[in-house]
Amino acid sequence: MAKRDAGPELEFLFSQGVPKHFETGEHLMTEGAPSDYIFDILSGTVAIERNGSSGKRQILKFLNPPDFIGAASTPRYPNLATALTDVTTICYPRGPFDKALRVSPDFSENFRNSLTRMLEASNDHVFIVGQRSSIERIASFLLMLRASQANADHNFVNLPMTRTDIADFLGLTIETVSRAFGSLKGAGIITFSNSHSCRIVRLNQLREIGGRDDFTENRGRI
Amino acid sequence: MAKRDAGPELEFLFSQGVPKHFETGEHLMTEGAPSDYIFDILSGTVAIERNGSSGKRQILKFLNPPDFIGAASTPRYPNLATALTDVTTICYPRGPFDKALRVSPDFSENFRNSLTRMLEASNDHVFIVGQRSSIERIASFLLMLRASQANADHNFVNLPMTRTDIADFLGLTIETVSRAFGSLKGAGIITFSNSHSCRIVRLNQLREIGGRDDFTENRGRI
DNA sequence: CGATATTTTGAAATAATTCAAAGGCAGTGG
DNA sequence: CCACTGCCTTTGAATTATTTCAAAATATCG
Numbered sequence: 152m153a154k155r156d157a158g159p160e161l162e163f164l165f166s167q168g169v170p171k172h173f174e175t176g177e178h179l180m181t182e183g184a185p186s187d188y189i190f191d192i193l194s195g196t197v198a199i200e201r202n203g204s205s206g207k208r209q210i211l212k213f214l215n216p217p218d219f220i221g222a223a224s225t226p227r228y229p230n231l232a233t234a235l236t237d238v239t240t241i242c243y244p245r246g247p248f249d250k251a252l253r254v255s256p257d258f259s260e261n262f263r264n265s266l267t268r269m270l271e272a273s274n275d276h277v278f279i280v281g282q283r284s285s286i287e288r289i290a291s292f293l294l295m296l297r298a299s300q301a302n303a304d305h306n307f308v309n310l311p312m313t314r315t316d317i318a319d320f321l322g323l324t325i326e327t328v329s330r331a332f333g334s335l336k337g338a339g340i341i342t343f344s345n346s347h348s349c350r351i352v353r354l355n356q357l358r359e360i361g362g363r364d365d366f367t368e369n370r371g372r373i
Numbered sequence: 374m375a376k377r378d379a380g381p382e383l384e385f386l387f388s389q390g391v392p393k394h395f396e397t398g399e400h401l402m403t404e405g406a407p408s409d410y411i412f413d414i415l416s417g418t419v420a421i422e423r424n425g426s427s428g429k430r431q432i433l434k435f436l437n438p439p440d441f442i443g444a445a446s447t448p449r450y451p452n453l454a455t456a457l458t459d460v461t462t463i464c465y466p467r468g469p470f471d472k473a474l475r476v477s478p479d480f481s482e483n484f485r486n487s488l489t490r491m492l493e494a495s496n497d498h499v500f501i502v503g504q505r506s507s508i509e510r511i512a513s514f515l516l517m518l519r520a521s522q523a524n525a526d527h528n529f530v531n532l533p534m535t536r537t538d539i540a541d542f543l544g545l546t547i548e549t550v551s552r553a554f555g556s557l558k559g560a561g562i563i564t565f566s567n568s569h570s571c572r573i574v575r576l577n578q579l580r581e582i583g584g585r586d587d588f589t590e591n592r593g594r595i
Numbered sequence: 596c597g598a599t600a601t602t603t604t605g606a607a608a609t610a611a612t613t614c615a616a617a618g619g620c621a622g623t624g625g
Numbered sequence: 626c627c628a629c630t631g632c633c634t635t636t637g638a639a640t641t642a643t644t645t646c647a648a649a650a651t652a653t654c655g
Contacts, residue, residue: 203584211496224490225489229493252482253478256481263481263484267488270492274495278423280503285610285611313633314635326613328634346634545643549642549643567652
């Protein structure tokens, strides 16, 4: 989320922020609810998901600090947001938020840039799910997590979500996810201490499998 | 694209617009090229695509009037834009465009809403490719085209793109696309006059298969 | 009309899913 | 502290949807 450093309207917006806490499994917003709030994530992991009429579930994004939720331009949220861990947020009402967007070009530009990044992340997601094998998807996924987690040990990756969540994010089943992790492990590319965290042992091989060059962060660059 | 009705900066921006024409197969922009221009599409169909290192191709979006291209916040375009038909555009340099975004809250809001809609369309895309069978993907695709084409005959759908393009959009092969069209035809749900246009005969059945309720346009609504 | 590219159809191969069961881990209560 | 319970994950075997490879049919274009 765009950070505080200018203007009385922004000061006002930030003064309107209310801390909100969610426990694992709670919904920050539900499909069809009025899109009255925007949440700035301070800690924890949130899944944005869509539940199809046929019972299918697709996770659209995993969000972590400093992401925010509630970009919807529609009057109601189109998707469901679920806390995968304990989550703390600051919750801003949409009124002052929109006001700040209109009044502050800097704030507006920051928000626009965030939207663009989310759009590019979605494009990456479509590419992964549309074109890649299960092992490649898992490799890309691990690389994405690695990039988004500023761990002291860069090759240690946290997996706060369940296998079901990973499967629903990557368009696979939990069994396929498990087998893909298994074959990366078997190839000596990653190791597991427990099932919710792993260590990348051969980063270059993982990058090769994951197709590092195919993603936004690494394209369109000088 | 946000349309003209206010302010001197917008007047200036619009005065800077240059008409550009592209023939089938030409690129409006290429991966890694400086993102110096934004194109307003006046006619024709453009594919935004990503070509993976392994030779895989994913079409991220099919764009038609009044869509625009070049939202990239990065200094270089991350994706490739290809004209699928003859395409006419107005090309705006990024400088005045960004200036207009900073100066006009209305213009900025329009652009932000466009970005949000694109993001929601991407989310739909992820859902389709991640969760649905080949026939369901084709059904959704036909419904999307139907919605985006304001044809006099609402159940007549143009397919300006090739089967390869459709396959690369839906994460399938051309053979699977062909077979899926074949089974919808066999079920009497659609008919073909030629391979680049079809008629929806049983819209409700197509909607059932396509999962109409699962998409942004039909959710988050009152 | 002939040549080339695109689309459709067919048969075999394969990646992923489904169904089924075992293994591992965390929390609860005795 | 240990056994029990329930949940999540892993592994196995069979099934299936989609892909791949190959060829025929159809459309497009000079």
